Amino acid sequence: MNNETPTNPFDNEELPFFVLINEQQQYSLWPQITAIPAGWAVVHGPQSRADCVKYLEVNWTDMRPASLIRAEAGLR
Numbered sequence: 112m113n114n115e116t117p118t119n120p121f122d123n124e125e126l127p128f129f130v131l132i133n134e135q136q137q138y139s140l141w142p143q144i145t146a147i148p149a150g151w152a153v154v155h156g157p158q159s160r161a162d163c164v165k166y167l168e169v170n171w172t173d174m175r176p177a178s179l180i181r182a183e184a185g186l187r
Contacts, residue, residue, distance in 0.1 A: 120145055127157035130166050135176035138167055 120142040131151040
């Protein structure tokens with residue numbers, strides 16, 4: 112097995128991560144060393160990647176964007 116550190120920070124489990132959320136209530140797992148993109152806000156972290164994944168498993172229970180949820184409910 113290869114013990115090299117991944118070159119992609121999104122794959123590096125040794126880095127601290129954030130959980131981000133956007134206005135559509137969609138989440139993203141984001142390495143702390145990478146700039147947070149416009150339109151996203153930190154809701155958890157920095158923590159280990161594993162801890163952030165656990166947060167996502169508990170809190171992101173509906174993968175649909177908020178606009179789709181509203182549309183399906185007949186709201187605007």
